[in-house]
Amino acid sequence: MSSAFDDFELKGHKLENRFVVAPMTRTSADKKGKPTELMGEYYERFAKGGWSMIISEGVYTDRQASQGYENQPGITDAPQTDAWKEIVERVHKHDCKFIMQLMHAGAQFQHNEYTDTPIAPSEVKPKGEPLDLYGKTDGWPEVKAMDETDFDAVMNGFVGAVNRAKEAGFDGIELHAANGYLLNEFLSDYFNQRPDQWGGSMAKRMHFLELVVKAAKSAAGDDFIVGVRLSQITVTDSEYQWPEGEDAMIKVVKAMDKAGVDYIHTTDTDVMRKPFKGGSNKTLGDVVQEFSDIPLIVNGGISEKNYEHVAAHYPNALLAMAKTSLANPDFPIRIKSSEPLRQLDFAMLQPTATLENEWKWRDENDAHIELD
Numbered sequence: 099m100s101s102a103f104d105d106f107e108l109k110g111h112k113l114e115n116r117f118v119v120a121p122m123t124r125t126s127a128d129k130k131g132k133p134t135e136l137m138g139e140y141y142e143r144f145a146k147g148g149w150s151m152i153i154s155e156g157v158y159t160d161r162q163a164s165q166g167y168e169n170q171p172g173i174t175d176a177p178q179t180d181a182w183k184e185i186v187e188r189v190h191k192h193d194c195k196f197i198m199q200l201m202h203a204g205a206q207f208q209h210n211e212y213t214d215t216p217i218a219p220s221e222v223k224p225k226g227e228p229l230d231l232y233g234k235t236d237g238w239p240e241v242k243a244m245d246e247t248d249f250d251a252v253m254n255g256f257v258g259a260v261n262r263a264k265e266a267g268f269d270g271i272e273l274h275a276a277n278g279y280l281l282n283e284f285l286s287d288y289f290n291q292r293p294d295q296w297g298g299s300m301a302k303r304m305h306f307l308e309l310v311v312k313a314a315k316s317a318a319g320d321d322f323i324v325g326v327r328l329s330q331i332t333v334t335d336s337e338y339q340w341p342e343g344e345d346a347m348i349k350v351v352k353a354m355d356k357a358g359v360d361y362i363h364t365t366d367t368d369v370m371r372k373p374f375k376g377g378s379n380k381t382l383g384d385v386v387q388e389f390s391d392i393p394l395i396v397n398g399g400i401s402e403k404n405y406e407h408v409a410a411h412y413p414n415a416l417l418a419m420a421k422t423s424l425a426n427p428d429f430p431i432r433i434k435s436s437e438p439l440r441q442l443d444f445a446m447l448q449p450t451a452t453l454e455n456e457w458k459w460r461d462e463n464d465a466h467i468e469l470d
Contacts, residue, residue, distance in 0.1 A: 102409040102417055103434065106150070108393055109323050109360045111195055111269060113150035113416070116409060117430045120365075120397050120418035121153045121199045121272070121327075123167065125232055126453040129211065131158065131165070131172030133181040136453045138188050144423060145194035146469040148430030152194060153363070153395075153418065156201030156274050160255030163217045163248075165210040166203025166279070168233045169452070173198065174255075179262045186267040197323060198263045199272040202252055204280030205289060206333060208235045216241050217248050218283050219290040219297065226334030231451045243292070249306070252280065256310050260317040260324075270323020273310060276365050278332025281307050285350065286332075287341055300346045304353055311357040325361040325395070326354055328382065336367055343376035347385045355390045362386050363395035363418065369408055371398065383412050402429075402439050424456075427467055 106113040124140070127133050144152050158165040158172045165172065172178050182198070189196045207216035208228045216239055223238040244252070256273070263271050275281035283289035284306045290297045296306055307326075314324050328350065331338055340346035354362055364382035372379055380388070383396045397418035400408055408417055419429065425442035426432055432439055446459040460466045 102405050103430075106416060108151075108195075108416075109270070110321060111323065113195060114193070115148070115150045115430055116416045117149050118395060118416045118418040119144045119149050119152040119423045120420040121155050121274075122420050122424070122451075123155050123170075123232055124451055124453055125167050125169040127169050127171035129169065130177070131170065131174065131211070132178050133171050133185055134453075136457065137171070138185040140453050141185055141196070142188040142192070143427045143467065143469060145189040145192035147426075147428030148434070149194060149423070150430075151197060151269075151416065152189060153197045153272055154199050156199050156279070157259070159200050159202055159259040160251060161212050162251055162255070163207070163210065163213050163215065164202040164252070164255055164280075165212065166201070166207050168209035170209075173200070173259045173262045173266070179266050182263075182266040182268075190267070195269045197270045197272050197325065198259075198266075198268045199274050199327070200256060200259050200263070201274040202255065202280035204278075204283045205238070205241045206278045206283075207239060208233055214239065217244050217252075218242075218280065219244060219292055222289050222291065224278055224332065224334050225288075229333065230449070231447065233450060253310060253313060257313050257317050260314050260322075264318070264322055270325065270360065271314065271318070272325040272327055272363060273307075273314060274327050275307055276327040276329035276363075278334065281310065282329065282332065285340070285346075286338065288335075288338060300340065300342055300349050304350050307350075308353050308357050311354065311359055315358045323360045324358075325363055326359050327363040327365060329365045330373055330382075331366065339373065339375040341375065344374040344378035344380055344385060347374065347382060348389050351386050351389050351392070355392055359392060361393040361395055361416075362390075363397065365397040365418075367398055369396045369398040369400055370411070383415060387412065387414060402433060405433075428469055
């Protein structure tokens with residue numbers, strides 16, 4: 099039976115187990131998007147804790163409309179790149195792979211140092227309200243539908259970010275096409291109401307993502323990993339479904355395979371949820387496994403209670419964990435040695451999910467985790 103402690107190979111990179119730290123928004127860079135010393139301590143803690151790979155929080159890619167949150171880190175200039183380089187070195191010291199998640203906020207835009215106007219496929223705001231967890235704001239701003247200049251700027255931002263992530267020493271990048279951010283918005287018939295070549299059928303809605311993947315692969319070269327994160331749901335709409343049901347996911351997976359992605363990372367409210375319109379009995383990850391040989395990362399409610407079942411159900415997959423990793427930065431070590439696990443106290447993420455608030459909570463509760 100497939101075990102979560104099995105070795106795993108990803109584009110020639112050997113991983114010692116299948117445990118991955120999922121990307122989590124922490125909004126703890128400085129005002130100019132430069133990563134901080136505390137971020138280095140945060141990421142190195144996971145590397146010391148036995149995780150085989152870490153996927154960073156979403157990192158903005160240009161100095162125009164890609165930033166979505168106050169104090170979000172960027173990868174747009176030399177100071178940001180150099181600061182990331184120091185963090186990568188800290189992670190690599192512990193034989194842990196490090197993937198940078200590249201994110202364009204699109205309409206899901208709560209703060210931006212460079213513009214007050216978000217861009218998206220269409221002039222459509224997200225459902226629901228902005229998340230106070232990532233900074234208070236007075237509702238969603240009006241959205242500008244992307245024109246040709248915007249398409250060029252977004253593409254150039256992603257390609258430039260790939261090059262700078264390579265320069266910083268990352269092992270690869272993940273294109274964030276999930277959770278309601280720009281690349282995911284193109285896949286959505288709610289956000290994408292365009293009447294041109296970028297909207298309509300899923301074949302048209304996914305075309306911009308295909309082009310971004312191909313451009314990223316071209317910039318990446320032979321040894322640098324390029325993955326894609328996919329979901330139907332968004333940060334503020336956990337009920338959204340593609341109108342075409344399972345067939346939409348099949349089309350996207352086949353397109354990603356043809357474009358040459360090195361992995362697909364699926365995320366959902368539950369890793370075993372069957373989310374498709376039309377009564378399909380498959381999960382997002384099931385579709386990836388059935389219709390491609392692309393390595394898979396699965397995310398959604400994985401914990402000490404179900405990780406063995408998930409590992410067996412998805413034998414060609416890495417297991418990405420968020421809340422469990424926050425409570426237990428040394429989860430793989432604790433599981434292997436049968437040590438007791440900690441439960442996540444959401445008070446550490448209040449009033450906002452910054453590292454400063456987490457460290458303050460740990461100080462007050464004598465809950466710092468010291469790892470050699």
